Amino acid sequence: MTAATLNPLVTNLASPPIPAVQAWGKSYDGSRGELIDLSQAVPGYPAHVNMLQWLGEAASSLAYTNYGPIEGETVLRQTYAAHVSELYDAAIGTGNVHITSGCNQAFVCASMVTAAAGSTVLVTDPFYFNHETTLSMLGINTRTVRCDASEGFVPTTDAIHAAMTQDVRALALVTPNNPTGAIYPANRLQSIFDLCRELGIWLILDETYRDFLPDGAGAPHGLFSNVDWQGNLIQLYSFSKSLCIPGHRLGVITAGEAVVNEIAKIMDNLQICPPRAPQAAVARALPELAEWRARNRLEIEARAKALHQVMDGLNGWKLESVGAYFAFVRHPFEGRVSAEVAEQLAKRVGVLAIPGEYFGVEQTPFLRFAFANADITTISQLRERLGGFNLSPDSITLG
Structure with a gap:
C-alpha cells in the first residue's frame, strides 16, 4: 500500500511564526522583570x-x-x-x-x-x-x-x-x-x-x-x-x-x-x-x-514617541522606521541572523520580537517591534534590557 500525500504548497511552508516566537518566551526565567511581548499586533488596551x-x-x-x-x-x-x-x-x-x-x-x-x-x-x-x-x-x-x-x-x-x-x-x-x-x-x-x-x-x-x-x-x-x-x-x-x-x-x-x-x-x-x-x-x-477611537490614536502615537526616546543612541540599535503599530529596528550584531538575536532576546532578557527574515530573506539585520502592545512604562524598560544585551559567541545557547 502507498501512503497518501499532502499538498506540497502547504507542507513546504514554515510553521506559523508568531507561536514559534512566543515559545521562546517560555524559556525566560523572569530575572529582568515581566516578559515584554512585542511579537503579535494586538491592542494593548481592552475593548470599550x-x-x-x-x-x-x-x-x-x-x-x-x-x-x-x-x-x-x-x-x-x-x-x-x-x-x-x-x-x-x-x-x-x-x-x-x-x-x-x-x-x-x-x-x-x-x-x-x-x-x-x-x-x-x-x-x-x-x-x-x-x-x-x-x-x-x-x-x-x-x-x-x-x-x-x-x-x-x-x-x-x-x-x-x-x-x-x-x-x-x-x-x-x-x-x-x-x-x-x-x-x-x-x-x-x-x-x-x-x-x-x-x-x-x-x-x-x-x-x-x-x-x-x-x-x-x-x-x-x-x-x-x-x-x-x-x-x-x-x-x-x-x-x-x-x-x-x-x-x-x-x-x-x-x-x-x-x-x-x-x-x-x-x-x-x-x-x-x-x-x-x-x-x-x-x-x-x-x-x-468615534471619540474613544480618537483617544486611542493619541495613546498609540504617544507610545511611538516613547519608543523613539528609548532607542535614541542605544548601543548601536537603530530605529529605521516607525508608525501606527510597528517599528522596524536594526540590531547591532552585524553578520548575525535576526532569528538568533530574537531568540536570545526572548530567553535572556524577556523581550519578544519578530525576526526580520520572517518578512523576507534580505531583512536579517532587523527586528519588528509591535510596540502598540505595550504601555509607555513597559516601553521605557526596553532601554535597560536592550542596552545590556550582548550577543557574544560564548553566551549563545540556541534551543
Whole structure:
C-alpha cells in the first residue's frame, strides 16, 4: 500500500511564526522583570465596555443564529460605506462593501479574485508574511518590490517597474506598513495607482492600521476620488485593531460592485457568511465610539514617541522606521541572523520580537517591534534590557 500525500504548497511552508516566537518566551526565567511581548499586533488596551455589551446582546439574540447575507449584514455595509465616504471624502455605496471574517480572509478573497494559480502578485520587500504564504498556498507566484531603508521603506514607482513581468496581475501594499510601520504618502500612493492603471493590474491596498495615523493626518489618500477607481483598486481593512476585537474576526473589502459580486462566489465556499453577531455590534460601534477611537490614536502615537526616546543612541540599535503599530529596528550584531538575536532576546532578557527574515530573506539585520502592545512604562524598560544585551559567541545557547 502507498501512503497518501499532502499538498506540497502547504507542507513546504514554515510553521506559523508568531507561536514559534512566543515559545521562546517560555524559556525566560523572569530575572529582568515581566516578559515584554512585542511579537503579535494586538491592542494593548481592552475593548470599550459598550462594545462588550453590544457583542453580548447580539450574541444572545436569536436573530443572528441563522445564516446571513454572504456579503455581510446590510446594516454594517451601510454604516461602513458611510464611514469610508466621510473619511476619504468620496462616494462609496453599500454595493462597494463586502464583510469578511478578518482581514487575512479579505486578502485571500482579493488574491483569488485577481490572480489565478501560476500567475504573479507583487509584494513589497519586506512583506507581511501572511500575504506571502497565502499566495504560495494558492499556487500564485510572488515577486518582490524592493523597499529600502533610505526611502523610509516606501516603494517607488521605479522599483515597481523593475519588478514587473508579463504574468503580474496585482500589486499588494500595506500602509501603514506591517512590518516596518512606514506610512505611504498620499502622493506616492496616487503615483503607484496611476502606474497600476497604466500597466493594467490591480492595486490591493491593505489599510488595517489606518486608524493609527498621526493625529491630524487627514485622509490617508485620495484614491477613491479617481472616477475610475473601481477598475483597479481593492481596499482591505480590519475592525480588530481600532475596536479591540481581534478574536471576533471581522474585516472588510471595499471595491467595485463587479468585484464584490465575484468575491461573494469565493466567500460562499469559504464561510457562507461572516460572523453575524459581531457585525451587529460593530455597526453600532463605528459611529458611537468615534471619540474613544480618537483617544486611542493619541495613546498609540504617544507610545511611538516613547519608543523613539528609548532607542535614541542605544548601543548601536537603530530605529529605521516607525508608525501606527510597528517599528522596524536594526540590531547591532552585524553578520548575525535576526532569528538568533530574537531568540536570545526572548530567553535572556524577556523581550519578544519578530525576526526580520520572517518578512523576507534580505531583512536579517532587523527586528519588528509591535510596540502598540505595550504601555509607555513597559516601553521605557526596553532601554535597560536592550542596552545590556550582548550577543557574544560564548553566551549563545540556541534551543
